[in-house]
Amino acid sequence: MSEEPHSTTILGRLNRLRNWLSLAGMVLCASAVFAFVLLVAVDLFATHANPYMGILAYVVAPMFFFMGLGLVVLGYFLESRRIRKGVPRKEGGLVLSVDLSRKRDRQMMAAFVLGSIGFLLLTAFGSYETYHLMESNTFCGQACHTPMEPQFSAHQHSAHAQVDCVACHIGPGTTAYIRTKLNGVKQLYHQIRGDFNRPIRILNPNLRLAQETCQTCHWSQKHFGDVPKTFKRFLADEENTPFTVQMLLKVGGSDPVRGPVEGIHSHMNVSNKIEFIHSDDERLEIPWVRVTDADGKVTEYRTEGFTDDISKHQIRTMDCMDCHNRPAHEFLSPNDAVDQALATGRIDPSIPWAKKNVVTALAAPYSTREEAQQKIEEFLRAEYPDDKRVDALIAEAKKIYATNFFPEMKADWRAHPDHIGHKDTNGCFRCHDGTHFASDGKTTIKGSDCNACHIITAQGAGEELEKVNLKGHDFFHLDSEYLEPNCAECHNGQIQEE
Numbered sequence: 001m002s003e004e005p006h007s008t009t010i011l012g013r014l015n016r017l018r019n020w021l022s023l024a025g026m027v028l029c030a031s032a033v034f035a036f037v038l039l040v041a042v043d044l045f046a047t048h049a050n051p052y053m054g055i056l057a058y059v060v061a062p063m064f065f066f067m068g069l070g071l072v073v074l075g076y077f078l079e080s081r082r083i084r085k086g087v088p089r090k091e092g093g094l095v096l097s098v099d100l101s102r103k104r105d106r107q108m109m110a111a112f113v114l115g116s117i118g119f120l121l122l123t124a125f126g127s128y129e130t131y132h133l134m135e136s137n138t139f140c141g142q143a144c145h146t147p148m149e150p151q152f153s154a155h156q157h158s159a160h161a162q163v164d165c166v167a168c169h170i171g172p173g174t175t176a177y178i179r180t181k182l183n184g185v186k187q188l189y190h191q192i193r194g195d196f197n198r199p200i201r202i203l204n205p206n207l208r209l210a211q212e213t214c215q216t217c218h219w220s221q222k223h224f225g226d227v228p229k230t231f232k233r234f235l236a237d238e239e240n241t242p243f244t245v246q247m248l249l250k251v252g253g254s255d256p257v258r259g260p261v262e263g264i265h266s267h268m269n270v271s272n273k274i275e276f277i278h279s280d281d282e283r284l285e286i287p288w289v290r291v292t293d294a295d296g297k298v299t300e301y302r303t304e305g306f307t308d309d310i311s312k313h314q315i316r317t318m319d320c321m322d323c324h325n326r327p328a329h330e331f332l333s334p335n336d337a338v339d340q341a342l343a344t345g346r347i348d349p350s351i352p353w354a355k356k357n358v359v360t361a362l363a364a365p366y367s368t369r370e371e372a373q374q375k376i377e378e379f380l381r382a383e384y385p386d387d388k389r390v391d392a393l394i395a396e397a398k399k400i401y402a403t404n405f406f407p408e409m410k411a412d413w414r415a416h417p418d419h420i421g422h423k424d425t426n427g428c429f430r431c432h433d434g435t436h437f438a439s440d441g442k443t444t445i446k447g448s449d450c451n452a453c454h455i456i457t458a459q460g461a462g463e464e465l466e467k468v469n470l471k472g473h474d475f476f477h478l479d480s481e482y483l484e485p486n487c488a489e490c491h492n493g494q495i496q497e498e
């Protein structure tokens with residue numbers, strides 16, 4: 001066994017790998033392959049795949065593999081050099097020469113084998129633990145701190161706070177699986193380079209969420225019927241005058257077996273199909289819409305100026321996300337956030353001009369959170385020099401800012417408008433604003449009058465609010481009946497100038 005392997009034959013060269021360094025390298029390589037296979041297997045059998053597993057399996061494991069390979073090669077060269085120089089093998093030196101008839105060699109061999117097995121087990125344990133860490137919401141939202149912080153934070157205040165990121169963000173099927181893996185690796189690359197987009201948007205249609213994802217928990221056949229909803233608003237006047245709107249939202253349903261196909265959820269792709277073309281990434285401009293009803297009858301609607309040949313456009317089928325686009329990451333507008341704080345008493349409504357001042361402070365442009373916190377405080381302190389309640393007001397304003405505004409990522413209500421409703425952004429009025437016409441040039445999309453989606457059962461404040469009308473009030477806007485169709489022409493989540 002201790003014969004010098006001088007020969008340059010293949011066997012002779014292979015013999016040069018018989019050194020401790022190369023052997024350790026081989027163990028490292030084997031562990032990396034083992035970890036890779038294990039990770040892929042665990043991920044395949046997991047309830048939902050982990051987007052960042054790709055980083056472990058395709059980046060970290062290969063890194064160890066190449067490190068091992070490096071050791072193997074290094075050992076080979078050191079051994080070749082020794083042979084070239086004619087240096088004899090040292091007892092217990094770098095060179096591996098095992099003679100199993102010797103007790104010492106047997107002990108060393110046993111220690112090496114046991115050590116390797118231990119190392120392999122540690123690798124398995126380590127990669128499995130890392131895998132679980134990477135699956136957690138903490139990893140999604142915090143390990144990659146700056147880029148995902150807005151979505152992580154908003155998620156914690158949403159109806160889906162208990163739903164894991166991966167339950168929504170990884171679609172069903174193998175292609176979605178592979179795509180998310182590759183995308184996880186790409187995200188790591190951009191995170192390291194710091195060149196991710198601000199704000200982050202999911203624009204790649206392949207990575208956008210699919211209706212099937214929501215349907216793993218929600219049943220689109222469910223009939224909701226009428227759902228009561230109350231909006232507690234406050235005017236931007238000295239008294240912060242309350243103005244409440246109570247309505248029944250006609251959420252309805254779309255499965256004829258469970259109730260009439262009616263209302264808002266009638267476009268759920270059960271009894272009819274709605275398709276559209278959007279001319280911008282945010283899907284704010286929708287110039288063309290097509291409905292196919294249960295009998296197969298097709299109706300197309302277009303806005304007046306839109307004469308394009310539709311075959312040149314990508315047609316999208318409407319799904320949950322075209323209305324519920326912020327189910328887990330709603331960034332409240334300054335107006336909504338302050339109304340909520342006033343309604344719950346977190347801001348004292350008896351502080352004169354509280355609504356107007358806090359909204360103004362929140363809506364001003366800031367480039368960092370520190371700057372915002374400091375300027376919000378300065379602004380409010382200057383507005384209320386002698387009012388003791390200003391400290392509480394400032395604290396609340398800062399808290400609202402921290403939860404809903406992320407200047408470093410440019411993420412806020414402007415960057416991520418919510419399509420439910422129509423007040424601050426067109427939302428439902430992207431289609432239901434009476435400007436889309438069928439081929440006769442007269443018929444518009446059904447459901448575009450004020451009582452189609454909801455009836456206002458009560459509105460105003462005090463005695464006014466007690467006048468309940470189950471047939472529906474006309475909306476009484478400030479001091480007159482409402483006439484203009486588009487709310488978002490004036491409302492944008494900040495203070496309205498009259």
Ligand code: HEC
Nearest residue numbers: 137140141151152155160163164165168200201202328329
């Ligand atoms: C209930 C489902 C759901 C859960 C849970 C969820 N998201 Fe989202 N997420 C969405 C939807 C819907 C969008 C918007 C997609 C679109 O606009 O097409 C989105 C968008 C995003 C975006 C793109 C930026 C944006 O705001 O549009 C990021 C980043 C993101 N989510 C991260 C996360 C993280 C991190 C978690 C866990 C802390 C998480 N999501 C949990 C549904 C979810």
Ligand code: HEC
Nearest residue numbers: 159160163167168209213214215216217218320321324327
């Ligand atoms: C893993 C399960 C799960 C998935 C996936 C899921 N949801 Fe939910 N969703 C829930 C639960 C649970 C609630 C109820 C929370 C509560 O009321 O406590 C909920 C509530 C809601 C609500 C009512 C919100 C409110 O403010 O009351 C809407 C709307 C909704 N989900 C839409 C969606 C959409 C759209 C998707 C797909 C992007 C989705 N969900 C995906 C579990 C899920």
Ligand code: HEC
Nearest residue numbers: 211214218220224227249251264267268319320323324420
């Ligand atoms: C046309 C727009 C639209 C589409 C498409 C749509 N929804 Fe809704 N959905 C609404 C509106 C509006 C409400 C009323 C609740 C509100 O305003 O907060 C609602 C309410 C809900 C609620 C809560 C009902 C409650 O208890 O108050 C759930 C859950 C829900 N939708 C899930 C879904 C899912 C899942 C899909 C896709 C299969 C979907 N919706 C498609 C507009 C839509």
Ligand code: HEC
Nearest residue numbers: 263264276289291323420421428430431445446447452453
């Ligand atoms: C992409 C365009 C589009 C968007 C966005 C949209 N809808 Fe619709 N909606 C339609 C079309 C098309 C119909 C079918 C009308 C028809 O058959 O003429 C419809 C039908 C309806 C109906 C049934 C009307 C009836 O009398 O049968 C209601 C209610 C409704 N939508 C509410 C909403 C609400 C609420 C929103 C916002 C959360 C919304 N829609 C967003 C296109 C849209």
Ligand code: HEC
Nearest residue numbers: 231245420421423428432447448449450452453475482485
């Ligand atoms: C296509 C359906 C649809 C039509 C048409 C529609 N609305 Fe709405 N409206 C909604 C939905 C959905 C909401 C609830 C938004 C939410 O849950 O945040 C809403 C909310 C409101 C609110 C409460 C807003 C707030 O944030 O305080 C008022 C007021 C209102 N609508 C008035 C009107 C008036 C007036 C008209 C006629 C010009 C009208 N709506 C037409 C769907 C519609």
Ligand code: HEC
Nearest residue numbers: 233234235236237243423484485486487489490496497498
């Ligand atoms: C011509 C401009 C204009 C249009 C269009 C308009 N509003 Fe307003 N709205 C105002 C002004 C100005 C105020 C008073 C602002 C204040 O005191 O906070 C106001 C106040 C309100 C308030 C109470 C305070 C608040 O900010 O929430 C509600 C609710 C409201 N409008 C809903 C609507 C709805 C819903 C629509 C569309 C159907 C609409 N408005 C269209 C100008 C407009």
